[in-house]
Amino acid sequence: MKNIVKKISFFLFLVLLTACSKSEMMALEDAQTKALEQINGDVLSFQENLDDQTPHYLFTITQDGKNYDVKVDASDGSIISKDLSDIQEEEFDEDSARDLALEQFDQATISDITYQEEEGTYSAIVSDGVNYYEVTIDKESKEVTEIKQKSTE
Numbered sequence: 001m002k003n004i005v006k007k008i009s010f011f012l013f014l015v016l017l018t019a020c021s022k023s024e025m026m027a028l029e030d031a032q033t034k035a036l037e038q039i040n041g042d043v044l045s046f047q048e049n050l051d052d053q054t055p056h057y058l059f060t061i062t063q064d065g066k067n068y069d070v071k072v073d074a075s076d077g078s079i080i081s082k083d084l085s086d087i088q089e090e091e092f093d094e095d096s097a098r099d100l101a102l103e104q105f106d107q108a109t110i111s112d113i114t115y116q117e118e119e120g121t122y123s124a125i126v127s128d129g130v131n132y133y134e135v136t137i138d139k140e141s142k143e144v145t146e147i148k149q150k151s152t153e
Contacts, residue, residue: 025050025074031057034077035070039063050074060085092142097122101135104144121145 032043041063049056055074060067067085072078094113101124102108111132113124122137132150137143 025055026072026077028057030077031072031074032059034072034079035059035061038070038079038082039068041068048074054080056080092139094122096142097137097139098124100137100142100144101126104135104147105133115139125150 028046028048032046035057036043039061041061044060044062044067046060047058049058057072057074059070059072061070062068068082069085070082071080073080094115097115098110098113101110101113101122105126105128108126108128111125111127113122115122120139122139124135124137126133126135134146134148134150135144136146136148138145
C-alpha cells in the first residue's frame, strides 16, 4: 500500500510541476518581440512547441528577401537558435513579372517587358486584343503598381 501511495504522490508531483511550468511560460507576443529583436522583419509563421523537453516558440521571419528561423525559449525568452530557413522565397524575375501582368486580364498577350533598374520596376506592354496597356510592377513588393491604357495611334 505504501508503494502505491508513493507512486501516486510522485505522479501528482509531476502533474503539479508540469502545470506550474506551463503557467510560467512567456506569452507568444513576448516571444515574438524577442525574435523580432534578432531579425527585424515580418513574421511569416510561428509554431508553439510547449510540450518539448525545452519548450520553445519557432518563428519564421523574412528580411531582405531571405527567411530566417528564430527559436525562442518559452520559459526565459532566451534565443536558442537563429538560422537561415530552409524555406526561401523564389526570386522575382522577368518571368514572374510577366505572369503577374497577365493575371490582370482575362485573355492577353505581352508584346514587350523591360526592367527599369533605377525604379526597381518592370514595365510590360499588354494587349487584350482590343487595347494596349502599360503595366508597372514593383520588383520588391511583387505587386502591380499601375495599369495605364495606351493610345492605339
